[in-house]
Amino acid sequence: MIAIIIGIYLIVGISLVAFGPAKQNISNEIQKTHGSPLVNALKGRATVPESKMILLRVMLSLGFVLLWPVMLSGVLKENAGTYNEQKPKELPDLEGLRFQLMGGYGTVSCGKCEFSEKLTSFTHGRRSSNTGYQCQTCGKFASRGYRQPFIDSDDSDYDKSILELPPEERPSRIEHLQSMIRLCEGQMEKTPKGEWLPTWEPTVTKNRQELSAVSEEELAQIKGIRDQVDAAYKASLFCECGGILDREQVLFCPRCRSTKLSYKMKYIT
Ligand SMILES: [Zn+2]
Numbered sequence: 687m688i689a690i691i692i693g694i695y696l697i698v699g700i701s702l703v704a705f706g707p708a709k710q711n712i713s714n715e716i717q718k719t720h721g722s723p724l725v726n727a728l729k730g731r732a733t734v735p736e737s738k739m740i741l742l743r744v745m746l747s748l749g750f751v752l753l754w755p756v757m758l759s760g761v762l763k764e765n766a767g768t769y770n771e772q773k774p775k776e777l778p779d780l781e782g783l784r785f786q787l788m789g790g791y792g793t794v795s796c797g798k799c800e801f802s803e804k805l806t807s808f809t810h811g812r813r814s815s816n817t818g819y820q821c822q823t824c825g826k827f828a829s830r831g832y833r834q835p836f837i838d839s840d841d842s843d844y845d846k847s848i849l850e851l852p853p854e855e856r857p858s859r860i861e862h863l864q865s866m867i868r869l870c871e872g873q874m875e876k877t878p879k880g881e882w883l884p885t886w887e888p889t890v891t892k893n894r895q896e897l898s899a900v901s902e903e904e905l906a907q908i909k910g911i912r913d914q915v916d917a918a919y920k921a922s923l924f925c926e927c928g929g930i931l932d933r934e935q936v937l938f939c940p941r942c943r944s945t946k947l948s949y950k951m952k953y954i955t
């Protein structure tokens with residue numbers, strides 16, 4: 687009897703993850719953690735390696751399967767409130783669609799005219815990503831690709847120190863160490879010393895020590911390449927009409943300018 691109850695419990699949990707509302711939440715969580723490479727770069731964050739993302743997905747899914755009665759109400763609440771694409775009709779018109787809340791690739795349709803178009807909001811692969819924008823002048827939707835200039839460590843190299851890494855994997859590791867230092871130091875600055883997490887100080891010390899083996903020339907070269915790639919990307923954020931491409935504003939229909947748009951996601955990566 688107990689085995690049957692446990693069986694049903696697990697089947698419900700698995701179904702919720704595989705087909706139910708939890709699927710979208712897990713994807714959103716993954717996307718939040720992964721972030722956009724440009725945003726990561728601008729904020730000095732390293733992009734989380736793909737292997738870690740898979741692990742995160744497995745852990746989130748497993749956690750949900752085991753604890754679904756506790757987590758379900760939170761998931762449902764989040765789905766009802768945050769994601770326009772799932773329940774567009776329940777939100778007031780003023781809210782509108784925003785790229786940040788639209789996942790992946792899908793179709794945007796106007797509720798006032800016949801306009802409908804496929805667009806990318808945000809998708810990513812191992813080293814590249816595509817980010818959607820709208821021209822604030824003519825309303826045209828566009829996407830721009832960002833390609834990581836450096837390759838991440840192989841999974842097997844993840845625990846190796848800088849000195850042991852193949853040369854082509856050094857820049858990405860160096861950026862990662864730097865961003866961890868910035869992250870910890872940033873936290874240490876705004877947190878009273880008594881409340882510091884025990885990992886912050888040792889991380890800064892360890893990473894600084896590892897970076898001390900890297901020459902100034904190499905650091906400057908890496909920064910130069912990253913700055914160049916970021917600058918080129920920034921320079922590409924203009925429409926053919928000369929208008930600015932933006933993804934912060936509420937989306938509007940390119941044909942009739944209505945903000946009464948809906949979005950149906952086709953896939954997310
Ligand atoms: Zn329209």
Ligand SMILES: [Zn+2]
Nearest residue numbers: 821824925927
């Ligand atoms: Zn334009």
